[in-house]
Amino acid sequence: MKRIRNSIALTFITTFFVLDSYSQLAQRAGSVSKSQSVEFQIESSKKIDRLVGADFRRKQIRPLGKATDSEFLRRAYLNVIGRIPSYEESIEFLNNEDPEKRSKLIDLLLSSYGYNMHMFNWWADLLRATDTFQNTSGAPYIKWIKDSIAENKSYKTMVHQLVAATGGGWQNGAVGYYVRDQGMLKDNMANTTRIFLGTRIECAQCHNHPFDSWKQMDFYQMAAFTNGIKTSKDHLADYLEDKEDMDGVSRELRDVSRLVRYAVYDFSISDSGTGTIKLPKDYKYRDGEPGERVGAKSLSQFGKTIKVSTRSKSTDPGKSRQKFADWLVNSDNPRFTKVIANRMWKRVMGTGLFEPLDNFSSASEPSNPSLMSYLEELLVDLDYDLKAFQKILYKSYAFQLSPNTIQHPDRTAYHFNGRQLKRLSAEQIWDSLLTLKIDNLDQRKGNGYGGDAIIYRGRPVLVGKKSMKDLYNEVMALDTGGEVWDYTKKLHDQIKGDKGASGGGGEKMQMMMMAYNASKKYGNEMRASELKSPMPNGHFLRQFGQSNREVIENSSTDSDVTQVLSILNGHVERHITANGSAKVFRVIKKGKNDEEKIERAFISILSRLPTTLEKEIFIEEFKSNGASAPENMVSALISTAEFMFLQ
Amino acid sequence: MSCIGLMILGSTGFGQDVDYKKQIAPILSSKCNSCHTAKKKESDKKPKAGLALDTPIGMRSGGVLEPGDALSSELYIRVSLPKNAEDLMPPPDDGSPLSTKEIALIKKWIDDGAKFSSGSGGALEKIPADLDARKVKSMPVREPNADAIAHLEGLGATVNPVSVTLPEYLSIEWISTYHKITDKEIEQILHLAANVVEADLSRTKVTNEGLKHVGKLGRLTHLNLNRTEIDDKGIAALADLQSLEWLNLYGTKVTDASMPIIAKYRDLKAVYLWNTAVTSNGVSTLRKALPEAKIVRDTDDRAGRFDNLEDPGKFDF
């Protein structure tokens, strides 16, 4: 500890900020329910450690020691908020002598906006949240997810709202869950089962499952729950479409009409569907006839079986998805809790209690069954509050174990005697590199891709006068084709006459403008969660494995040679190494001598001080190569596996 | 994990090298080769999954080995799966599983680099000074010498069987190392003289001298010399290559003077002469001698037409 204090001055401002956050947090803790009380949290963390420890004894495994402060610091930042700590944040933590500092850091990080940002990436991968749907903006869906994270909505509520979503996207963004899959609702059902029940039934779409017990009939009965759902007032959308093709309709008017169709009518869901479905024409099993209509029925083995129809007719008109959602999130349904508890465990601890996360078959067995059932119990106690759940895991001793030097083979049970090394995700890499480039990264909140501005031909119009939400409400209030067509023509005139933003518009409108301006102001220099979802193919984030968000959890942490080239010669060289005004160089420059400069670089990039030998190597570099030594040092440190892997 | 690791090492004899011929080949031959064989049977079947485990070259090219890393090698993974696993090899119905010791041997062998050769290179025999194309042709066709292959690979060559079903017949080429290859390296092909049927020497630094070595490769059917410095003298050294079917000379200095030698390749199916000094007279002489062969000298850059296109007049354009 002494070393740091001697060589590097304390940054008092940061300290103050941190202490202030602590006190705020303590106040908040006083007003929460018992299950979220500090005592409960401490007890629960200990219980987890006891269960992990019992597993060690059973399997006769010796756990590794406790991670160093540097290891903990870096791990906590990357895991909880998705980026490395800045130089100031590292210094603050490493110099702090409070014995409770690890626990306090967790509190601080979980209550920061960085947590929301990192959590969004996770949700976006899971829910395949994209900025654009087939013909329209997906912004409301993205916004709904971000809002749900911000208010720390319970997981159970969130899932229910998604699966039972009804209404228009600009009222209720959750309908994006279905709208994004227009025309492929069967796949949507396979995905629902996979995400929330950890069970893969998509094979059974075409044939009885070869290894598991699912039959094609099971698949169709599940698919019946969402079959036949429609967009609202689709006859009015058809009316507009016909009008667009008439002679004398200008291209501008046609585009306005399309905007109304795509963003209002197509981005909505009117009812719950028929609750029945026809078997495929080539159905070949004895339990049904080809083309026969069957009613919705939930999978067996997942709590109490429910039905919403007879063979041919709905018995609960308009309630099919509501009842399906009730069944899905019911605590009688054992898999629902197990799957999310395991997902969260993996998110915090790096490896799941069972893997793969979403292919739990009759043969799967968690590596530590008693821990698994305790986690399920705990999550129910916490009423599916994911943040509170994660906090308990983060405060366990298990989270603080040293990194495991041995790589654990895939597909075998892991007993958590140490942390598994893992390459950073594309988002973590992007966000960490930006941490080396600019200050106050987490304050850059942007939603430049629409917000709720009306986007016409790629640019926002009627800003400060009319939002998408207004447009939605006004259009949906109309009942005849004629009214809608008149409205469209009027809207066309308004857009044509629009001379830019109005002065007034109130606070809400100003917010809208700010969101739109964020992308103009910062370009792409924002956290991955604030950029387009996903970024276009070829972008750094995609190159490093960001999910295309078309398939569940489709991100990749595979490394390939183009990534290395980008580090050596491309993006990293341009934005960091060859960029003298990048933050890391500003920090290094403040070092009084070579030794201090080296220490500052190590703390900025690797969150630790150099070893004696490492320092010698770089002092030699400074001696022999003065002018370009800082650049060479920064490039070399970013090129290490230590930077690229979460320990 | 560490317990298991120790056990495996203990049972194989710590520190000893695993010998492919003595220790690995017998396991494969008793447990795997009844399906994974390149040897054609009466039914003329291909080896199962296109994978022949009865020759080093078949194994190397089967995509089942990651030298130095058993845990990533399909060969090790598939034999070491749990007894009830679906992908276990050999399939439980068809053969008995490998013993723990055999599995451990395979693991150690792969982890040590999956070497087929004896390692010292000492097994390489001297190339006989009086070797010629006729002698080469009369040699028996045997499994290629693994040490000779390793030797040539050490010189930057890529050596591969011409197909999964013909593991004894090799093609040799210098990919991405061509610019460093001289007559000295090319002479070393003679270590595999009985096996090499295709040789790609394009863009190498081969000279007319070097072609004297090539002229001894009596089994050659395919020879690529494009963009090399050779000329008619070099072609003269290839007169004995009577099995040649395909010869690429584009971008060389050969002239009409080489045509009489090429005309004697009775099996020749294609010869490429673009960007050489060969004239249309030379081509007609050749065409008379080899009416069936494709002779490509030039394209007409106006319409992308070849000069040997029979009847260009019949097009409508």
Added chain:
Amino acid sequence: MPDKTIFNKSDEVSRRQFMIGAAKNCLGVSVLPMLGASVATHDTFAAAPPMRRGAAKSVIFLNMSGGMSHLDTFDPKPQNQEVQGPTPVINTSADGIQISGFLPKTAAMMKYITLFRGMQTNQGAHEQGQYLLHRSYPMRGTIVHPALGAWVMRLSGRRNTTIPGFVSVGGSAENATGGFMGAKYGGVPLGSANDGLKDSTRAHSVSESDFNRRLDLADKMNSTFHGKFKQKQIKTYHGLYDEAIKLMTSEDLKAFDLNHEDIKVRDLYGQNGFGQGCLLARRLVEHQVRFIEVSMGGWDTHNDNFVSVESRCQILDTALAGLVSDLERRGLLDSTLVALGTEFGRTPEINDNTGRDHFPRAFTCLMAGGGVKGGFVYGETDRKAHTVKEGVVTPGMFNATIGHALGLPTERVVNSPSGRPFTIGDEAKPVKEVFA
């Protein structure tokens, strides 16, 4: 608080110095970074040999994106003016085969070409059609199927291990996806033929000596880390730096630089994006790249079909004929399969905007070289080019045929990580009749 690990000072550094010296002397390479991974392990073995002798070694896949009109290119119906419209029809160098008069140079090359006139799919939208064309499977929300090039990488591997084995020029980067097989098997997308391989040369902001110093410093750092974490993933990561340097110093990198080509050759292919893409493809084939896709858009001719198709054809004709003839005179056509595909054809009926709309029921694709017959037609449509009378070929069959041309085990099953079985052509069999 400083890390407990101490460099094993004994001989690591000196051994590395020795290796660097040795590399300089023997290989003429100026740097050999990341010791420990430098004894490259994974790519030491050659690519898998083909299933049969004489199979093609490379594929150039020409992707006609937007839906190429079959009537106005390779399946004209001169006897039926009603569907043919104003597009002229000409004879070719192959007896009895006629094609569109917009393609005179290709007509001269027809003796090298096999036409698939019975192509058929069930996907009438571009994205879905392109997906099926490239991956043999319909688009699903539950899995990403690998592109054809990734299948080739997976089933046979790279021939030249210093440069990528799968490159896609122009068009969507989706066409280069490794899908569930992972980025390892995916292709490198190039925006255009002149782009070169991204980031493959040292940045101007770094001198060569600084560049080498950086690698050396990182290498020193990594040797401690790797000493502590003796893991495959770490070794692999270090190995990528070797591979990157191998690529940066590769003699074959110049394959990506069209400036090495004579102006006459550049003209032969046509001085436009697609033409130069085809030229790049030939250069890559010469450097043993396995699979190159070159995309050309603009075939979505709902309006003014005949004007648009004619101008598209001028580009295609020059490039395709140039490519085939250039490959042939270099002796590469036997070992290189040129395949031209499109997601669907266009309606025989001419619409009100003198255009043609999407038509998946019948269209034409083609192949040349790589052991396929020349001057051959597989499949036939009726007199209106409306339905396939015989020789139906689906994208899966087309892709299986490409696989067969390369001597790949087309029946081999590759499982997705979740255990679902897939094959290169969605279980379709290759069309063996087209091989000579």
